[in-house]
Amino acid sequence: MKPEELGTKEENTWCPGCPNFGILNSAKEALSELANEEKLSVKNIALVTGIGCHGKIYDYLDLNGFNGLHGRVLPVCLGMKLGNPNLTVIGFGGDGDTFDEGVSHFVHACRYNADITMMVHTNQVFALTTGQANAVTEKGFVDGSTPLGQGENPINSLVLALEMGATFVARGYALQGPHLKILMKKAIAHKGFSFIDILQPCIVYHKHAMPYLNKNVYKIAETHNISDFNQALAKAREWDYSYEKDSPVPVGVFYQTSRPIFESQWPQLKTPWHTIDKKTAWSKITREFL
Amino acid sequence: MEKTILIGGAAGLGSTVTSHLIGKVFCSLGYYVFNYRDYPSLIRGGHNFNILKVSSNPVYSHEYHYDFILALDQKTIDIHQKDLKKGGLIFGTKETEPIVQKLQGPKILANDVLVGLLFKHFGVALDVILTATEKVFDQNADLIKKAVAEGYRSGSQKEKLKISKPKYFISGTEAIGIGAVAAGLDIYLAYPMTPASPLLHFLAKRQLENNILVFQPENEIAVINAALGASFAGAKAMVGTSGGGFALMAEGLSLAAMTELPLVVYLGQRPAPATGLATHTGQGDLKFALNAGHGEFLRVVLSPGDAQEAIIRTQEAFYLSHKYRVPVILLSDKHLAESNYTFDEINKASLAAGRFILANPPQDYQSYEITPNGVSPRVVPGQGPIVRANSYEHNNYGHTIEDGVWAVKMQDKRFKKLDFLKKEINKLNPASLYGKGRNLLISYGSTKGAIVDALPQMRGFRFLQISYLKPLPAEIILKEIKKSGKVILIENGVKGSLADVIKEETGLAIKHKILKYDGRPFTPDFLIDKLKKI
Numbered sequence: 001m002k003p004e005e006l007g008t009k010e011e012n013t014w015c016p017g018c019p020n021f022g023i024l025n026s027a028k029e030a031l032s033e034l035a036n037e038e039k040l041s042v043k044n045i046a047l048v049t050g051i052g053c054h055g056k057i058y059d060y061l062d063l064n065g066f067n068g069l070h071g072r073v074l075p076v077c078l079g080m081k082l083g084n085p086n087l088t089v090i091g092f093g094g095d096g097d098t099f100d101e102g103v104s105h106f107v108h109a110c111r112y113n114a115d116i117t118m119m120v121h122t123n124q125v126f127a128l129t130t131g132q133a134n135a136v137t138e139k140g141f142v143d144g145s146t147p148l149g150q151g152e153n154p155i156n157s158l159v160l161a162l163e164m165g166a167t168f169v170a171r172g173y174a175l176q177g178p179h180l181k182i183l184m185k186k187a188i189a190h191k192g193f194s195f196i197d198i199l200q201p202c203i204v205y206h207k208h209a210m211p212y213l214n215k216n217v218y219k220i221a222e223t224h225n226i227s228d229f230n231q232a233l234a235k236a237r238e239w240d241y242s243y244e245k246d247s248p249v250p251v252g253v254f255y256q257t258s259r260p261i262f263e264s265q266w267p268q269l270k271t272p273w274h275t276i277d278k279k280t281a282w283s284k285i286t287r288e289f290l
Numbered sequence: 291m292e293k294t295i296l297i298g299g300a301a302g303l304g305s306t307v308t309s310h311l312i313g314k315v316f317c318s319l320g321y322y323v324f325n326y327r328d329y330p331s332l333i334r335g336g337h338n339f340n341i342l343k344v345s346s347n348p349v350y351s352h353e354y355h356y357d358f359i360l361a362l363d364q365k366t367i368d369i370h371q372k373d374l375k376k377g378g379l380i381f382g383t384k385e386t387e388p389i390v391q392k393l394q395g396p397k398i399l400a401n402d403v404l405v406g407l408l409f410k411h412f413g414v415a416l417d418v419i420l421t422a423t424e425k426v427f428d429q430n431a432d433l434i435k436k437a438v439a440e441g442y443r444s445g446s447q448k449e450k451l452k453i454s455k456p457k458y459f460i461s462g463t464e465a466i467g468i469g470a471v472a473a474g475l476d477i478y479l480a481y482p483m484t485p486a487s488p489l490l491h492f493l494a495k496r497q498l499e500n501n502i503l504v505f506q507p508e509n510e511i512a513v514i515n516a517a518l519g520a521s522f523a524g525a526k527a528m529v530g531t532s533g534g535g536f537a538l539m540a541e542g543l544s545l546a547a548m549t550e551l552p553l554v555v556y557l558g559q560r561p562a563p564a565t566g567l568a569t570h571t572g573q574g575d576l577k578f579a580l581n582a583g584h585g586e587f588l589r590v591v592l593s594p595g596d597a598q599e600a601i602i603r604t605q606e607a608f609y610l611s612h613k614y615r616v617p618v619i620l621l622s623d624k625h626l627a628e629s630n631y632t633f634d635e636i637n638k639a640s641l642a643a644g645r646f647i648l649a650n651p652p653q654d655y656q657s658y659e660i661t662p663n664g665v666s667p668r669v670v671p672g673q674g675p676i677v678r679a680n681s682y683e684h685n686n687y688g689h690t691i692e693d694g695v696w697a698v699k700m701q702d703k704r705f706k707k708l709d710f711l712k713k714e715i716n717k718l719n720p721a722s723l724y725g726k727g728r729n730l731l732i733s734y735g736s737t738k739g740a741i742v743d744a745l746p747q748m749r750g751f752r753f754l755q756i757s758y759l760k761p762l763p764a765e766i767i768l769k770e771i772k773k774s775g776k777v778i779l780i781e782n783g784v785k786g787s788l789a790d791v792i793k794e795e796t797g798l799a800i801k802h803k804i805l806k807y808d809g810r811p812f813t814p815d816f817l818i819d820k821l822k823k824i
Contacts, residue, residue: 010689046671059690064671066522066679069545075512079519082477082503087523087671108508266503273476274524274647274670280472286636289460
């Protein structure tokens with residue numbers, strides 16, 4: 001299978017030059033390679049998207065998909081996995097989507113450790129609503145809703161994911177497609193909750209990000225021990241999502257560990273429910289009331 | 291025979307479990323029992339009580355005059371003694387304490403001493419009580435059985451019971467639970483909220499034997515979105531909550547309608563606004579159930595009047611939701627959910643519990659195919675074709691659209707189901723008539739119990755119970771109202787919302803209303819008294 005076979009004929013309405021095109025390409029490449037390597041079955045892939053610029057990826061990938069509500073990508077992913085444990089469930093969320101409206105779901109998704117992958121398009125603004133600050137926007141950012149400057153420090157989503165128990169934590173850069181593709185493949189192959197923070201600098205409402213990232217992004221060295229939680233945490237704190245001064249911005253796998261997946265707590269969850277023909281033993285289920 | 295028994299005590303002393311045991315024993319002897327539960331929102335202390343009405347004839351309600359008061363503390367006697375009938379008996383700590391001390395057991399054994407005393411009064415054989423006790427308490431039953439036996443020995447027989455065929459004793463919650471299982475439930479998701487939590491417990495406890503999955507996500511927003519994810523994946527999903535949680539689900543309900551994914555929502559009402567009276571009953575969420583969610587979309591709202599109806603209506607909820615791909619709200623309340631009802635038999639509906647999923651889907655499958663009845667054939671991911679669910683307005687393939695032509699097509703498609711739904715619902719007894727008379731009582735839901743029990747004591751009244759609130763069986767209601775003298779709405783609420791709903795759909799105003807909004811259900815006495823004044 002070729003990556004372009006995963007595309008659709010829908011008109012792409014991202015701004016010309018938007019780094020989201022890079023994410024789309026990496027996703028197509030990662031999924032087609034995984035399919036060619038027989039690591040997944042394309043008909044069993046199910047995507048979930050939220051609302052925001054990122055969500056448009058739903059229309060550009062020719063795969064089963066659920067374009068849900070703003071902020072609610074992760075509960076839908078979780079429900080899909082409970083509904084059919086054979087599905088390869090992949091969530092795409094925006095940073096506002098995931099860390100403002102849906103932050104409680106993210107915290108709990110890290111705890112649950114369901115076998116799903118969550119990729120967050122981090123552009124540090126609510127772009128599709130014309131550029132308001134979000135939970136990952138740097139302090140001092142001025143926009144339509146914060147003319148006096150954003151008052152709070154941003155959430156470091158990598159630290160949040162690590163502290164809340166995510167078992168695969170990575171960061172990619174939308175403009176480094178081949179590297180991002182490798183991260184996506186690793187995340188999807190990982191058994192448990194995988195989180196990739198994808199830096200996707202908005203070229204309209206957060207213009208200073210792209211030159212900064214092009215200058216400061218570096219790949220995490222091979223010597224980084226991905227099974228060392230404290231090393232991962234220290235690496236995650238190297239950049240605080242601000243732009244005041246130059247600081248190295250690491251990309252790559254920060255942490256990977258293994259623990260029982262969410263789905264394993266139900267011995268009855270083995271096959272897709274829709275393949276089970278249920279028969280009710282009425283006299284058996286009513287016996288306790290006699 | 292007709293007896294009313296109150297058992298009360300501080301929370302944690304055991305009145306609920308004991309009332310259930312007493313009810314079970316009477317049912318095993320062939321009697322009809324209605325068990326009403328009244329408790330505040332606290333875990334230890336306060337005052338909880340249950341009222342058991344026991345009768346040789348079917349009974350669906352309670353009263354506040356007692357033949358027996360079984361008191362686990364002095365407070366119970368202080369509060370309820372004034373309502374003891376002439377010749378009524380009180381068994382309290384005076385009777386239980388010496389026995390509990392003799393057995394050197396925990397204070398909670400007082401319950402079992404009371405059970406022994408009560409059934410000795412009726413001359414029930416000790417082994418019958420002990421067998422029922424064993425069924426209720428599978429652990430530590432030895433000491434409990436000893437306490438029952440000691441209580442039995444210390445009492446004296448004053449009456450004799452006629453024994454007949456054992457009856458089924460079931461709460462509204464349990465009925466909804468087995469109705470859901472009979473309908474082929476796969477996944478139940480809920481965040482705790484009284485009075486819906488007992489359903490979460492009931493299904494969770496029985497998940498392995500019934501091959502269902504039960505999970506409590508982080509909040510109600512997660513609950514409804516996860517349920518839709520599960521539904522998309524092909525599972526039969528149900529969520530449960532009360533008014534506050536349902537408010538959080540409102541956006542998800544709108545999503546269910548837009549994505550046309552089957553979903554059953556169990557809404558157990560309690561008095562509101564806000565936290566309201568958390569452990570009490572009310573019907574103030576009718577209009578909310580009918581209107582929750584942004585945008586204009588189809589839904590079904592149905593409401594059972596007792597536990598037997600709850601089984602059938604729950605099955606219907608699943609059937610309609612899956613056949614028509616619409617959200618269905620099963621409207622209950624604390625009174626239905628937490629009361630126990632008695633039936634000679636409990637039956638399920640003979641509805642097909644099918645999944646309504648295409649077995650051999652075409653490769654060029656359209657998730658939102660426009661069909662004559664508006665229902666697109668359903669396929670789930672993994673079957674082969676691409677399956678889409680979209681919260682944004684979409685075309686037949688589920689791709690996002692912006693143009694007005696598709697928007698109109700899809701809005702019309704979704705509403706096209708209404709006529710077909712109406713026809714289907716007309717076959718499901720959407721409204722039921724009880725009694726004979728020129729005057730008409732109208733109500734829905736749990737108020738049925740007190741009304742049908744009051745009806746034989748009133749002349750000239752019949753009762754129209756409305757079970758489908760959306761789509762409303764307007765023709766039936768119109769016909770019945772037009773041929774009646776006085777028409778009276780009965781509702782556990784402040785304003786009588788059902789009257790507004792009926793007016794909106796039939797144009798007819800209902801002048802008389804009997805409303806109760808103290809958080810407590812109607813009793814036949816209360817209704818008869820109020821009706822005399824109209």
